[in-house]
Amino acid sequence: MKPAPFEYHAPTTTEEALSLLAEHGYDAKILAGGQSLIPMMNFRLVQPAILVDLNNIPDLAYINPGDDGGLRLGSMTRHHQVETSPLVAERAPLIHETMPKIAYPQVRSRGTFGGSISHADPSAELVALSVALDGNFRLRNRDGERWTPAREFFVGLFTTVLEPNELLVEASLPPMPPHSGWSLKEVARRPHDFALIGVAAVVTLDEKGLCQQARMVLISAGDVPMVAHKAVELLKGQAPTAEAIKAAAEVAATEDIDPSSDIHATAEFRRHLANVLSRRALEQAFQRAAENK
Amino acid sequence: METTLQNVFDLAVTVNGTRYEQAVEPRILLSDFLRHDLGLTGTHVGCEHGVCGACTVLLDGEPVRSCLMFAVQAHGREVTTVEGLGTIDHLHPIQEAFQEAHGLQCGFCTPGILTTVKVFLEQNPNPSEEEIREALSGNLCRCTGYQHIVDAVQLAAEKMRK
Known part of the structure; x- marks a missing residue:
């Protein structure tokens, strides 16, 4: 038994959870799947006074079709549910393809979509994918709700715009436009470990086969999911030739990211990987977009 | 499950087909509850932070790391440990x-x-x-x-x- 003592609450409705957060504010910590929080509590890196466990709120776990043709995911939807959902496979193939790469089967049984997003680990795949897919998050407190685009949600290392009294209750992922392609490439020391670098790309071609829109987000490349703004600007309106992709990947790796050095890899090696993986991700995404007519 | 303000929780859980009722502190990990409170030491504790997988048990039939769950979270659920697979005379x-x-x-x-x-x-x-x-x-x-x-x-x- 390693975690420090805490007061445990297991509300059965979202309203009850929001009341607890309103009452306890910074003293309370939300427990979702616990696959990141509990290790930190075991190490006593985190010692919350009060734990609000969401695992008994069935209303927060769902995968619904969105009216726009996209997806609505309840924040307590488990990774395993997302991984095996035919609706996700149909409407968000990038998410479907990525799920088996996230941690291990035992972790995917417990880990949740909203938990991963709220934890805001810059090396988490779902954090990057939510930005690459231009998702939106519904945040609720006791008195109301607001929507925040994923691209504005992550503000720093493990830091989001969530207030202490707020709960991420739902993620909305819009459908990809026609003629779109996607890709996720990553390198880890062992498969399923945290990526040394990952790249998520979503691109859309116009009727002439030129790049109409592109979003590329890099994983483990800075304090937040790093959006490759400059690289993508180079591609817009251009034919996705091998040269154009190569140039964009180069810019992504040198100008769009801010990787750090640690025991696993130097920043320099991470930039090298970012260059190679950006190129491969863009190649695959554009190829799929061309096939997706 | 009822919201509780005391620091002890009345846990009822079925482990390998046997129902156990016991008061536990919320901070007790499921792995420690199985080993220390129930004496089911077949569940091994390696890293205690979700890396090694030695503590894997089944929660309602799904594999989970028992070091990354509090025992109270298994309230009303069914847990299968390695002891629930087979016996020395009748191995699985x-x-x-x-x-x-x-x-x-x-x-x-x-x-x-x-x-x-x-x-x-x-x-x-x-x-x-x-x-x-x-x-x-x-x-x-x-x-x-x-x-x-x-x-x-x-x-x-x-x-x-x-």
């Missing part, structure tokens, strides 16, 4: 296969592997080697180099198909 086919194919050396990681493999083979009775390695990606073994474990899982699959 997976356990037989691990014995026959030398799928263990020191045995520390084995309980977590057996519980993981149980669910895996129920869902995928005829797996490829690659699928087996993928299924066991969350379980570390420092003795075997994994080859005999993969062989044992293949043998277990064969036994269970019969």
Whole structure:
């Protein structure tokens, strides 16, 4: 038994959870799947006074079709549910393809979509994918709700715009436009470990086969999911030739990211990987977009 | 489950078919509850932060790391540990296969592997080697180099198909 003592609450409705957060504010910590929080509590890196466990709120776990043709995911939807959902496979193939790469089967049984997003680990795949897919998050407190685009949600290392009294209750992922392609490439020391670098790309071609829109987000490349703004600007309106992709990947790796050095890899090696993986991700995404007519 | 303000929680959980009722502190990990409170020491505790997989148990039939759950979260649920697989006289086919194919050396990681493999083979009775390695990606073994474990899982699959 390693975690420090805490007061445990297991509300059965979202309203009850929001009341607890309103009452306890910074003293309370939300427990979702616990696959990141509990290790930190075991190490006593985190010692919350009060734990609000969401695992008994069935209303927060769902995968619904969105009216726009996209997806609505309840924040307590488990990774395993997302991984095996035919609706996700149909409407968000990038998410479907990525799920088996996230941690291990035992972790995917417990880990949740909203938990991963709220934890805001810059090396988490779902954090990057939510930005690459231009998702939106519904945040609720006791008195109301607001929507925040994923691209504005992550503000720093493990830091989001969530207030202490707020709960991420739902993620909305819009459908990809026609003629779109996607890709996720990553390198880890062992498969399923945290990526040394990952790249998520979503691109859309116009009727002439030129790049109409592109979003590329890099994983483990800075304090937040790093959006490759400059690289993508180079591609817009251009034919996705091998040269154009190569140039964009180069810019992504040198100008769009801010990787750090640690025991696993130097920043320099991470930039090298970012260059190679950006190129491969863009190649695959554009190829799929061309096939997706 | 009722919201509680006291620092003790009345836990009721079914483990390997037996119902247990016990007052626990919310901070007790499921792994420690199984070992210390119930005496079910088959569940091994390796890293205690979700990396090694030795503590894997089944929660309502799904593999989970018992060091990354509080015991109170198993309230009203069904837990299966390695003790729930077979007995010394009547080993589970997976356990037989691990014995026959030398799928263990020191045995520390084995309980977590057996519980993981149980669910895996129920869902995928005829797996490829690659699928087996993928299924066991969350379980570390420092003795075997994994080859005999993969062989044992293949043998277990064969036994269970019969």
